[in-house]
Amino acid sequence: MNSLQKRNFGNVILTVLFLIVIVALNAVNIITGNVPSVISVLTETEEASGDLLRCDLLNNICLNLAGTLTKFVNMDGYYNNIGIYITKDRYIVGYSPYSDTEYETEQMKRLKAYLDEKDTGLIYVNLPVKYTDDAVFVKEFGRESYRNRNADLLLQNLSDAGIPTLDMRAEAAKDGLNVKELFYRTDHHWTVPAGFWAAGKIAGALNQYAGFSVDLSLYDKENYTFTTIPECWVGEQGVKVSPAYIGYDDYTYVVPNFPTSFLFKRQNQHGDFSRFVAMETIEAAKTEKDFLGMHYAYSKPEVSNDLVDSGKVLLVCDSYANAYMAFLALGISETDVIVPRSSELTVYEKLEQNDYDAVVISYAEFMIGAHEQPGNVNGKMFTFFGDES
Amino acid sequence: MNTMGCIMTIQSNIFWMLFLPVTLLLYHSMKDKNKPLILCACSLIFLLFGSALHTVLFLVLCLVNLLIGIGICQSGGQTAKRKGLYISGVVLDTAVLVFYKYTGIFSSYLHLTDTESAAYKMLLFPLGLSFFIFKAISFLTDIYRGKVTVSQDACENSLVYMLFFGQFHSGPISRYSDMALVPAGGRTALLTQGVYRYLVGFCKKTLLADVLSRITSEVFMKSSPDELSAAYVWLGAICWALELYYDFSGYSDMAIGVTNMFGMQVPENFLYPYATASASDFWRRWHASLGAWFRDYVYIPLGGSRTKTRLGTYRNLLAVWLLTGFWHGISLNFIVWGLGHFLLILLEKALGIPKRLHSAAARIFWRIFVLTAVVLLWVIFRCNDLMQGLQFIAVMFGFGAQNPNSVHRVVLMLQDYYAFLIPALLFTVPVIPMLQKKCEASQKLNAAWNVLCPVCVIAMFLLSITLLVYGGNNPFVYAAF
Numbered sequence: 001m002n003s004l005q006k007r008n009f010g011n012v013i014l015t016v017l018f019l020i021v022i023v024a025l026n027a028v029n030i031i032t033g034n035v036p037s038v039i040s041v042l043t044e045t046e047e048a049s050g051d052l053l054r055c056d057l058l059n060n061i062c063l064n065l066a067g068t069l070t071k072f073v074n075m076d077g078y079y080n081n082i083g084i085y086i087t088k089d090r091y092i093v094g095y096s097p098y099s100d101t102e103y104e105t106e107q108m109k110r111l112k113a114y115l116d117e118k119d120t121g122l123i124y125v126n127l128p129v130k131y132t133d134d135a136v137f138v139k140e141f142g143r144e145s146y147r148n149r150n151a152d153l154l155l156q157n158l159s160d161a162g163i164p165t166l167d168m169r170a171e172a173a174k175d176g177l178n179v180k181e182l183f184y185r186t187d188h189h190w191t192v193p194a195g196f197w198a199a200g201k202i203a204g205a206l207n208q209y210a211g212f213s214v215d216l217s218l219y220d221k222e223n224y225t226f227t228t229i230p231e232c233w234v235g236e237q238g239v240k241v242s243p244a245y246i247g248y249d250d251y252t253y254v255v256p257n258f259p260t261s262f263l264f265k266r267q268n269q270h271g272d273f274s275r276f277v278a279m280e281t282i283e284a285a286k287t288e289k290d291f292l293g294m295h296y297a298y299s300k301p302e303v304s305n306d307l308v309d310s311g312k313v314l315l316v317c318d319s320y321a322n323a324y325m326a327f328l329a330l331g332i333s334e335t336d337v338i339v340p341r342s343s344e345l346t347v348y349e350k351l352e353q354n355d356y357d358a359v360v361i362s363y364a365e366f367m368i369g370a371h372e373q374p375g376n377v378n379g380k381m382f383t384f385f386g387d388e389s
Numbered sequence: 390m391n392t393m394g395c396i397m398t399i400q401s402n403i404f405w406m407l408f409l410p411v412t413l414l415l416y417h418s419m420k421d422k423n424k425p426l427i428l429c430a431c432s433l434i435f436l437l438f439g440s441a442l443h444t445v446l447f448l449v450l451c452l453v454n455l456l457i458g459i460g461i462c463q464s465g466g467q468t469a470k471r472k473g474l475y476i477s478g479v480v481l482d483t484a485v486l487v488f489y490k491y492t493g494i495f496s497s498y499l500h501l502t503d504t505e506s507a508a509y510k511m512l513l514f515p516l517g518l519s520f521f522i523f524k525a526i527s528f529l530t531d532i533y534r535g536k537v538t539v540s541q542d543a544c545e546n547s548l549v550y551m552l553f554f555g556q557f558h559s560g561p562i563s564r565y566s567d568m569a570l571v572p573a574g575g576r577t578a579l580l581t582q583g584v585y586r587y588l589v590g591f592c593k594k595t596l597l598a599d600v601l602s603r604i605t606s607e608v609f610m611k612s613s614p615d616e617l618s619a620a621y622v623w624l625g626a627i628c629w630a631l632e633l634y635y636d637f638s639g640y641s642d643m644a645i646g647v648t649n650m651f652g653m654q655v656p657e658n659f660l661y662p663y664a665t666a667s668a669s670d671f672w673r674r675w676h677a678s679l680g681a682w683f684r685d686y687v688y689i690p691l692g693g694s695r696t697k698t699r700l701g702t703y704r705n706l707l708a709v710w711l712l713t714g715f716w717h718g719i720s721l722n723f724i725v726w727g728l729g730h731f732l733l734i735l736l737e738k739a740l741g742i743p744k745r746l747h748s749a750a751a752r753i754f755w756r757i758f759v760l761t762a763v764v765l766l767w768v769i770f771r772c773n774d775l776m777q778g779l780q781f782i783a784v785m786f787g788f789g790a791q792n793p794n795s796v797h798r799v800v801l802m803l804q805d806y807y808a809f810l811i812p813a814l815l816f817t818v819p820v821i822p823m824l825q826k827k828c829e830a831s832q833k834l835n836a837a838w839n840v841l842c843p844v845c846v847i848a849m850f851l852l853s854i855t856l857l858v859y860g861g862n863n864p865f866v867y868a869a870f
Contacts, residue, residue, distance in 0.1 A: 010839030011581035017847040018584055022410055062858035069852060077805030081603055142797035 025058070032057055067245030079241050085141050090246060091185045092237040093130050095137055095145030099369025105157040107382045108361070111347070112163050118351070121210030121358035124158050125166045125202055126151050127190075127320050129365050130183050132169045150368040164209035171201050184249045187235020188364075189295040193226060195323025196254050202324070202360060203331050210358035212311045214331035228252040232285040233294040251294045253282055260330065261306035270306070276326035300325035302336045309333055314356045316340065316347055318381065320364050341378055346386035397438040398558055399643050400594060402857070405587075408435065413580075413650055421570060425545035428553060428651065435554035443515040450485065451551050454478060454525045458532045458539045458547065475533040479526055486522040489514050491719060517557045519716065523682055524551050528565055530686055537565045555647030559640050561658040561678035568653050576652045583649025585843075588850050590642025595853035597816075598636035600809045604628040604802055609771055609781075617784045621795035624802065626768045626785065631813045633767065634663065637676065656681075663817040666752065667743045668733035668759050683709045702738070707731055721775040729766040733759065 029035055034055035070078045076086045085093050108124065115122050129147050131137060137145035148169070155165050172179050175197075182194035190198075200219030206212035217223075231248035238246045260273040281297045300321050312334040315321060321337065329335040338350050351359070363381060370378035397404050412431045419427050436444040457478040464471040492514065528550060531537040539547050550568045571579055608625025611617055638659035648655050655678075662675035672680045684693075691705040714727025736742070746752045765785070769778035783789055803810070828838040 008578050008581060009836075010842050011578070011585045013839065014588065014843035014846055015581045015584040017843055018588065018850070019410075021847065021851070022406055025406060059858060062855040065852070065855040066858070069855070073808035075805045075808065077802060078600075078603065081606070138794055138797075142794050142801050144794065 028058055029055060063242040064244035067242030070241075071245045080141075082240060084237055084241060085137075086241075086246070087130075087140055089180075091130055091180060091183070092188070092235075092241075092246065093137070094188065094366065095141075095143065096147045096150060096366050096369055097373070098144075098146040099150045099153075099372060101150060101154040101157055101368060103371055104154055104368055104382045105161065107384055108158055108163055109161050111359070111361075111384050112161065114348070114351070115359060118355070120351075120356050121164075121206075123164045123166060123202075123205050123209050123358065123360050124155070125205070125360060125362040126155055126168060127198070127318075127362060127364045128169045128172065128179050128182070129188075130180050132173075132179050146369075147365045151365045154368055164205070166201060166205040168198060168201065184235050184295070186233075186238025186246050186249050187295055188237055188366075189235070189320060190323055191252060192254050192298060192323050193252050195298070195320070195325075196224070196327050199324040199327035199330075202328055202362070206311070206313065206332075206358055206360070212332070212358065214311065216331075218331050219327070223258055224254050224256050226252055226254050229282070229286050232288075235295070249294075251282070251285055251297075253277065253297065254327075256330065259307075262329065263304040263306060265302040265304065265336075267301075273326065273330070276301070276329075295319070296322055298322045298326055300337045303329050304334050305329055305332060312336075312355070312357045314338065314347075314350065314354070314359045316359060316361045316384075318363055318367060318378070321362060340383060341380045347384040348386060397435060399555060399587075399640075399647055400591060402854075403438075405591075409647070409650075416651060417576075417580075421573075424570070424652075425549045429545055429548045432549070432552040432554040432557070435557070436552070439516060440513075443513075446515060447517075447521060447552065450482070450521070450525065451548055453481065454528060454551065455539070455544055455547050458529055461529070461532050462538055462540065471533065475529055478529045482522045482525045482529075486518060489518055490716075517559070520557070520560045520562055521551060523560075523562045523679075526686060527562065527682060531565055553648070553651075555651065556644045556655070559637070559644070560676075561641055561644060561655055562682050563648075563655040563678065567655045568648075570652045571654060579649045579652060579654065583646040583651075585646070585846065586649060587643050587646030588846050590639040590644075590646060592846070592849040592853050593635045593639030593642060595639075595856055596849060597809060597813045598632045598634075598639055599856065600806065601628045601632040601635070601813060604806060605632050605771070607798075607802075614780045614784055614789045616792050616795060617781070617789070618791040618793070618795040618799070619785055619787050620799045621792070622768075622781050622785045624799050626764050626781075628810070629771050630663070630764050630767045631810075631817070633771075634659070634675075634817065635813065661817065661819050663760060663763075664819070665759060666756055667737055668730065668762070669737055671759065671763060672730070672734075679713075683713065687712060699738075703735055706734060706738075710734075717770070722769050722772055722778050725775055725778075726766050726770045729762070729769070733762055 032055040070076075079086070083094050085095065087093055108122075112122050132148055134145050134148045137143065137147075151167075151169075155167055158165050169179060172182065177197075182190045182197075184191060196219070200216060203212075203214040203219065204216055207214055207216070229251045232251050233249055234243045234246070235249060238249070255277065256273050261270060262272065262275065263270050264275060276299055278297045278299070281294070285294060296319075300315075300317070308331060311332040313328075313332050314336045315325060315328070316338050317325070318339060318341075325335065325337065336350070336354065336356070338345065338347055340347055343350075345353075347359075367378050367381045370376045370381060371383070373379070397408065399405075408431075412427075415431070416424055416427050433444060433448070436447060457474050460474045461471050464474065528537070528547065532539060546568070547565070550563075550565050553568070556563060570576075605625055605628045608617075608621060609629070641658040645655055645658070658676060658678050660674040660677060662671050665671040665674055688705055688709050691708060692701060693705060694702045696702050696705065710727040710731035711724070712727075713730075714724040717723040717726070743752060743755050746755055765782055768781050768785075769775065772778035772781060780789070784791075825838060825842075828834040
């Protein structure tokens with residue numbers, strides 16, 4: 001027998017296995033209805049070809065297999081190319097390049113000057129990320145992150161410009177909290193309990209800097225019920241690396257034990273606190289593991305609080321506000337919300353249309369410098385007037 | 390160089406899940422005389438997945454070359470006519486390649502920035518054009534030299550040679566005579582061997598090349614030497630050398646595998662080049678079909694080594710290496726890369742190395758020297774420009790600031806990627822063929838191998854698919870040339 005004949009049997013087995021794989025995958029596509037038309041495949045881009053393996057079933061299997069492989073060989077750095085870094089205690093973190101924060105400072109100063117003319121208060125709230133010391137990032141990943149240093153620089157510049165600031169990192173340190181525990185492991189957002197805690201701090205800052213008289217006892221924990229659903233969801237970052245790799249997060253929701261009443265402005269309807277919370281999403285998470293998007297179970301609609309008669313605030317925020325806006329609104333008469341990167345109106349236009357007692361700009365640290373990064377969706381967050389080039 | 394991404398390559402899911410099985414079924418159910426026609430039709434459909442405009446271009450070029458080839462054959466003893474037709478064909482093919490290679494210059498001159506405009510799309514580099522032109526020139530030259538005969542009755546074979554989808558995008562640059570069908574008795578064994586080859590190539594590309602590209606893209610993305618350290622750049626350089634090898638040899642394996650599945654055999658394109666003993670030998674092992682093409686259609690026609698003086702031989706070598714550099718691109722780093730290899734080969738010829746190296750130590754030293762030089766030249770090849778390449782090389786030898794963070798990154802990357810780096814280094818030498826040969830010596834071992842090997846290969850293939858779905862796929866590096 002020559003070499004080719006000796007190998008032939010093995011090659012035949014391989015060919016049969018390959019055929020089985022082809023038939024099986026095509027069968028899955030047909031059964032799940034994932035059959036792109038020949039025409040769409042001919043006319044669309046490379047992605048159409050990949051669609052042959054992107055029905056939900058195969059997608060999940062492949063993602064989890066890839067995650068299992070990377071976990072098995074401890075290949076944590078494999079996801080660095082999509083900005084995902086895994087700490088030793090399995091938190092997903094990211095990094096930011098250096099920013100001189102000049103643009104952000106100028107925009108804030110310009111906004112302050114405008115609000116001073118309108119006799120409206122302004123507070124900048126710095127929301128933390130999962131590490132408060134950039135050196136930690138260097139130590140764990142060998143690359144520089146400037147998230148905290150950019151925030152330090154901006155807060156210093158704002159302070160020098162006479163703009164009141166609230167640094168949640170310092171507040172966490174004061175209260176003896178480990179910043180990391182305020183966050184989900186698999187999502188860049190912070191938890192609902194963290195948002196609840198932050199709402200009390202922001203309310204306190206409104207009292208201190210904007211002359212508000214929010215009843216801070218509203219934010220005593222005894223007035224709320226905390227319920228935890230263990231290991232029920234995977235965050236936005238986690239789904240990119242699969243639950244098989246990173247695991248699941250717990251979800252804790254918080255509801256007040258006292259009566260509440262709001263006018264939900266957009267729908268022009270009254271309701272209580274429960275209207276901020278998508279309870280059906282939370283109920284589903286109790287039985288359906290791998291449920292996505294839990295952070296957005298709390299929403300941030302514009303409201304009037306029927307039970308509070310003073311204080312009108314414009315909250316200029318990012319998606320971190322989903323975790324705290326509802327709690328903040330408990331102590332304020334009117335709370336409006338604008339997210340500059342996705343709003344049809346600019347902050348300036350919003351302010352022109354309404355009078356507020358205070359404006360709270362509340363951003364996570366990775367908004368700082370975003371406008372310098374091409375393609376970064378957060379580039380518009382510090383663009384308040386719409387005419388900035 | 391402007392390029393348009395192709396919707397289907399021989400690695401695409403739609404290719405191995407649909408196109409290949411359907412084409413194979415059609416092909417093998419046909420009689421031999423109809424097989425070329427089916428293959429032509431399927432190749433045109435394959436090209437249509439990319440661009441209808443470019444498909445027409447390739448078809449026209451095919452027909453023109455075919456007509457010229459037929460004209461040369463029918464010229465008989467009319468030497469002037471034969472020569473005239475041949476030179477016209479070669480000049481036309483070369484002009485088309487040069488035009489599209491350097492249309493970036495025309496695009497900027499004509500201020501063509503609208504990527505949706507017809508003018509812009511017409512100037513896009515047709516993927517596979519280089520290898521198509523190489524084949525066309527080989528076709529005409531072999532006809533001119535009398536090695537190949539074509540007639541109007543057997544046009545399909547010529548079209549198959551030039552258009553065959555299995556080799557279209559990045560070679561190997563086979564010869565017309567390579568594309569003959571093997572006798573019917575051996576086709577089943579060749580088909581199954583082709584499947585093995587295809588799957589191995591697929592795994593090489595996805596599990597090794599694409600994973601290692603994580604390291605190389607991080608290192609070579611650094612714009613400032615202050616962010617680098619010697620260890621960091623050496624790691625990037627070695628990983629780049631490995632990535633390029635597995636990317637290109639993986640593609641070649643897939644292309645050879647597909648060719649085998651259709652009952653044809655082509656010569657090997659990669660023969661463990663990093664196990665080379667000399668720079669000259671390296672180019673008989675790395676992209677062997679390109680080296681053979683330049684040897685047969687540039688070097689030898691210029692006189693090769695049969696010149697009156699040694700200087701003549703060196704001049705011919707320089708011409709080949711300058712052309713090779715220019716073929717990759719008009720950028721200075723490609724030219725310097727080509728010249729670097731020329732100098733290595735020149736050195737060996739001038740000093741009679743490695744023939745004159747008798748001691749094992751000297752031969753080992755020369756192997757290490759050549760391998761190091763090859764890696765350094767790959768650094769220049771990879772960098773955005775020559776200046777960046779030279780900066781990187783300077784850092785590799787300890788010049789300039791050595792960033793401590795990047796040293797730390799080296800440790801982390803080695804921890805992260807050891808499971809892929811170790812096999813990548815190991816398989817640069819023929820470990821699997823040696824193991825296979827040992828197993829063939831015993832019936833029991835051979836039987837075990839025949840069961841374990843396919844199971845391992847299919848498992849690796851499934852892992853490759855999972856990484857592709859995740860999104861960890863890069864386009865073939867050499868498709869851009």
